[in-house]
Amino acid sequence: MTMRKFFPVMVSALALSAAIAITPAAAADQATLDKLTELIEKQQAALDAQSRELSALRAQVQSLQGQQKETAAAVVAQKKALESAPKASGGTQTASAAPAGDKKYVEQGDFPGAIKVPGTDVSFKVGGQIKVDAIYSNGSTGVSEDLFQTRTITTGNTNESGRSRIHARETRLNVDVRSPTEYGDLRAFAEFDLFGQAVSKPQSQVNGYDVRLRHAWVQVGGLMAGQNxxxxxxxxAFAETLDFAQVNGESFIRQPQIRWTNKFDDGWSLAVAAENPEGDLSDTVPAAVAQSDGIPDMIAALKWEQDWGHLQTGALYRRLAIDNGAVDTATSGYGVNLSGKIKTDVFSDKDSLKFQVNYGDGIGRYINDLQVTRNESFDAVLNGNDLETLKAYSGYVSYQAVFSPKWRSNLTGGYVYVDQPDFQPGSSMESTTYIAYNIIWSPIPKLDLGLEFLYGQREDVDGDDGDATRVQAAAKYTF
Structure with a gap:
């Protein structure tokens, strides 16, 4: 008998002996003795049952340990079999050999919506948008059906009947690639849309348009190079409009450049860039002009970001030149601006006020409504053998009201003024005005359905003016 079994028996026997010694009368009571004996036997039976249960549990544990060893051996064998399995063309394993759910085949990337390239630390995402615009224009809207560009409004007595247009040219596709490096995070981004040149009579058959490059740049740490x-x-601080042309008084341009951005404490940052030079130069006979872009446009921007929003100020310097054999002259242009986005809470705490003001001498192409068109130039004009820069002022204000997560609205107004020299013809543009109001509904995430009303006016040096209105509906899905 084991000590575990013997101990309860000894305790019971001692208790019985004590009872007999203390109570002589009880020793004679055979019935009491029988009851005590029966109790001891029951306790012994219970101990025997517990012992059998413990033995069974030990056997189960030993069985599970054996199964675990067998499973581990099977996993090792399967891994060796996969490593020695035949590989498909290109050096990758066949689909049948790839274990389901292995993270080295599909793994979440390091930024939202991205996945990793197998076997690397490179994350990438394919994105873009599908956008369809339905447009009705009334008045003198000039040359463009797709863009509401106030500078193209025809002046004088030119009343045009209404025109309708439906297109999907603002559809775009992009790819975003990111990877950590010892010099900081590396990011490469490229994006395209359909606002390239149209094929011959595109609307009469397939509505086809050439693909156009929007962005193509790479950035490591604070250094960025490419088109941006x-x-x-x-x-x-860009205004949100359904019209793709954007507000007239905005600085709105993409071009190749090399930029360095340095961040400081308290939300300050400074960006300095050398950007592609392209002078918008003309005289009364544009074909006679051969411009010369000697040095890049030099630009700096100082930005201050806080919880309430941000402010930014920029400055640029550029060199404008003409060398066409008969005339060899050059001059400098410069410009400054101030812009920002201020958070407000008129309708909700997501409301914001956006604005920008620009001033410059010889910076026409940096202002949205002054980019070259209709043989007009807004950087500089040739007056005899002298190149004379044009002073320009522009600005806009836009208020965005966010009524709920599904409803928002934008009211935007812009103005542009060009100080034309006296020798310019009277038909030269002097000023434009732009007003846009829209309401946007987002019934589900990433889907926007909007309606926008636009008004524009152009006034020339001689006092002739023209105006136009437009109603635009849009559906956009972002992915």
Whole structure:
């Protein structure tokens, strides 16, 4: 008998002996003795049952340990079999050999919506948008059906009947690639849309348009090179319009550049860039002009970001030159601006006020409504053998009201003024005005359905003016 079994028996026997010694009368009571004996036997039976249960549990544990060893051996054998399995063309394993759910085949990337390239630390995402616009224009809307560009409005007595247009040219596709490096995070981004040149009579058959490059740049740490928004822009302060042309008084340009951005404490940052030079130069006979872009446009922007929003100021310097054999002359252009986005809480705490003001001498192409068209130039004009820059002022204000997560609205107004020299013809543009109001509904995430009303006016040096209105509906899905 084991000590575990013997101990309860001894306790019971001692208790019985004590009872007999203390109570002599009880020793004679055979019935009491029988009851005590029966109790001891029951306790012994219970101990025997517990012992059998413990033995069974030990056997189960030993069985499970054996199964675990067998499973581990099977996993090792399967891994060796996979490593020695035949590989498909290109050096990758066949689909049948790839274990389901292995993270080295599909793994979440390091930024939202991205996945990793197998076997690397490179994350990438394919994105873009599908956008369809339905447009009705009334009045003198000039040359463009797709864009509401106030500078193209025809002046004088030119009343045009209404025109309708439906297109999907603002559809775009992009790819975003990111990877950590010892010099900081590396990011490469490319994007295309359909606002390239149209094929011959596109609307009569297939509505086909050439693909156009929007962005193509790479960035490591604070250094960025490639085609991107100009440093003179303030993208965070752009007005939200359904019209793709955007507000007239905005600095709105993309071009190749090399930019360095340095961040400081308290939300300050400074960006300095050398950007592609392209002078918008003309005289009364544009074909006679041969411009010379000697040095890049030099631009700097100082930005201050806080919880209430941000402010940004920019400055640029550029060199404008003409060398056409008969005339060899050059001059300098410069410009400054101030922009920002201020958070407000009129309708909700997501409301915001956006604005920008621009001033410059010889910076026409950096202002949205002054980019070259209709043989007009807004950087500089040739007066005899002298190149004379044009002073320009522009600006806009836009208020965004966010009524709920599904409803928002934008009211935007812009103005542009060009100080034309006296020798310019009377038909030269002097000013434009732009007003846009829209309401946007987002019934589900990433889907926007909107309606926008636009008004524009152009006034020339001789006092002739023209105006136009437009109603535009849009559906956009972002992915």
């Amino acid at each position: 928004w100009s440093t003179f822009n303030d993208v965070a």
